[in-house]
Amino acid sequence: MIVVTGASQGLGRAVCDRLISKGISVIGLARNIDGVSFPTMTCDVSSYDDVKRVVQRLKTEGIQVKGLINAAGIASMNLAVTTPSNVSQNIIHTNLLGTIYCCQQIAPIMLRNKAGSIINFSTIAVALGLKGESIYAASKAGVEGFTRSFAREMADFNVNVNCIAPGPIQTNLLKGITSSQINKIVSQQIIPRQFTPDAVSDLVEILLDRRSRCLSGQVFHVGGV
Amino acid sequence: MSTANNAKREVHDAIKASLKDKSQSVTDDTPLIGGEGLLDSMTLVELCLALEDKAAEIGFEFDWTSDAAMSRSRSMFRTAGSLATEFINQMETKK
Numbered sequence: 187m188i189v190v191t192g193a194s195q196g197l198g199r200a201v202c203d204r205l206i207s208k209g210i211s212v213i214g215l216a217r218n219i220d221g222v223s224f225p226t227m228t229c230d231v232s233s234y235d236d237v238k239r240v241v242q243r244l245k246t247e248g249i250q251v252k253g254l255i256n257a258a259g260i261a262s263m264n265l266a267v268t269t270p271s272n273v274s275q276n277i278i279h280t281n282l283l284g285t286i287y288c289c290q291q292i293a294p295i296m297l298r299n300k301a302g303s304i305i306n307f308s309t310i311a312v313a314l315g316l317k318g319e320s321i322y323a324a325s326k327a328g329v330e331g332f333t334r335s336f337a338r339e340m341a342d343f344n345v346n347v348n349c350i351a352p353g354p355i356q357t358n359l360l361k362g363i364t365s366s367q368i369n370k371i372v373s374q375q376i377i378p379r380q381f382t383p384d385a386v387s388d389l390v391e392i393l394l395d396r397r398s399r400c401l402s403g404q405v406f407h408v409g410g411v
Numbered sequence: 412m413s414t415a416n417n418a419k420r421e422v423h424d425a426i427k428a429s430l431k432d433k434s435q436s437v438t439d440d441t442p443l444i445g446g447e448g449l450l451d452s453m454t455l456v457e458l459c460l461a462l463e464d465k466a467a468e469i470g471f472e473f474d475w476t477s478d479a480a481m482s483r484s485r486s487m488f489r490t491a492g493s494l495a496t497e498f499i500n501q502m503e504t505k506k
Contacts, residue, residue, distance in 0.1 A: 291476060298460050342453040 187249050188394065191215045191231050191288055192258030194222050194272070196357040197307065200383030201255055201390050208391070213249070215240060215258070215288075231258045231284030241291045251295045253394050254304045256285045256329075260310075261359050266320040276323045281325035282332070289336055289347075297343045303394050304340070306333050308351035313411040314374050326351070330405050337403030346402040348393050352386055352411040376410030416500050421465050422495040428449075429458045439492030455488065462498060471505040473498060 187203055189273030192198030193214025199222075202212050206224055214222060215229040224261035227243065230236045244251060260280045262273050285306050310327040311319040330349055353375050354360055354368045372380050386408060391400055395404075421439045430437075430449060442448045444455065459475040466473035475487075487497045 294456075294476065295457055295461070339452070343456070 187213060187251055188253040188255060189213050189215060189244075189288075189355060190255045191259060191284070193224075193226060194218055194220075194257075196257070196359055197352070197355060197383055197386055198255070198257030198260075200357075201257060201387050202255045204384075204387035204391065205394075210394075213244075216307045217353060222367060231256075231288055232277035234283075234287050237284075237287045237291050241295070244292075244295065249295075250299065251292055251301055252299070254288060254296075254302070255390060256288050256291045256304070256306045258284055259307060259326075259359070261319075261322045263318045263322070263363060265318060269321050277321050277325050281322070282328040285329050286332055286338040289332070293336075293340060293345060296345045297340075300344045302340075302343075302345040303398075304336075304347040305346065305390055305393050306330075306347070307347045307350045308333075310351050310371070310375065310404060310407055310409065310411055311352040314371070316371060330342055331395060333405065341402060344399075346393070348401055348403070350386060350389055350393070351383070351384055351405050351407045352379075355379055355386060355405075355408070356380065372409070374411070375407075379409065381408055397403070415503075418499050418502055419495040421469075422462065422498050423491055425458060425461045425465060426491050426494070429454050429461065437491050439490060439495070441491040443490060443494060444488045450488075462494075466498070466502065469502060471502050473501055490498065 190198050190202050190212055191251045193202050194216035202224055204213050205212050212224055214224055214226040216226060217228065217230050219226040219228055227240050229240045252342055258280060262269065262277060266316055289304060293304065306329050311323040311324065312327045312330060316323065333347055333349040340347050354371050359370065368380060372378050389406060389408065424439050427433065437451065443450050450458065462473050487493055
């Protein structure tokens with residue numbers, strides 16, 4: 187069973203759809219699961235207690251978690267000096283603490299099996315230092331740092347931890363960003379092309395596959411930087 | 412022997428089972444982590460998973476990841492005695 191956070195929309199939803207299409211069992215976690223047809227549980231990843239409640243349920247139901255994909259995330263494209271403190275806190279809570287809470291509490295299920303793959307999500311904005319994304323990039327830089335250290339902690343248990351850092355993928359997260367802004371970012375990638383959620387799902391599949399067992403603690407930039 | 416004593420023995424046995432050197436004696440004062448500690452990080456996690464199983468046999472859930480356990484955990488993993496105390500506390504409050 188693969189647990190995917192942020193499963194109701196965006197990359198999380200695309201990843202769920204892909205895995206299900208390949209016959210892989212998925213449980214999607216999201217704050218709002220209306221209109222989602224695959225197995226889900228409501229969960230606000232920014233709440234430690236809410237994640238704990240979900241993990242208790244996974245344990246009670248004896249679900250063997252083989253993978254965790256932390257795709258839940260929020261963004262706010264603003265200059266740091268014009269970002270309200272509550273927005274900054276929401277971004278950090280959801281993107282960084284949400285990832286940490288899920289890893290902390292779901293990883294022990296994988297430790298027991300001495301196998302598993304955890305995929306966290308960062309952004310190309312960390313490597314490129316994009317203007318107007320400083321709070322968002324800060325939260326994701328935290329995710330990258332966490333991923334590297336956590337990968338070492340999990341290595342003895344054959345649990346691999348990696349990070350995917352997409353560029354501007356065509357999802358709702360880009361709502362409100364003009365095509366010229368997107369093109370400007372894309373032009374800084376090694377492959378100057380806007381990728382679709384399919385490309386990210388391909389990478390997720392690769393990282394969940396046993397054949398990628400030699401990869402851990404890495405950040406994979408979609409499009410390259 | 413009281414239930415608490417049985418539980419304490421279970422914790423000590425689990426600690427012993429997790430050690431490479433099985434002849435090592437375990438008392439309440441035996442340090443688990445830190446400079447003099449017997450356990451490396453991997454063994455510590457394996458011990459926690461073993462205690463989860465023991466707790467399930469007894470009929471409660473041993474929670475080694477909660478905020479409450481962790482905030483007490485400055486001492487919880489310090490010695491065999493402090494770990495046994497936490498295990499018994501959880502057993503008595505949850506069972």
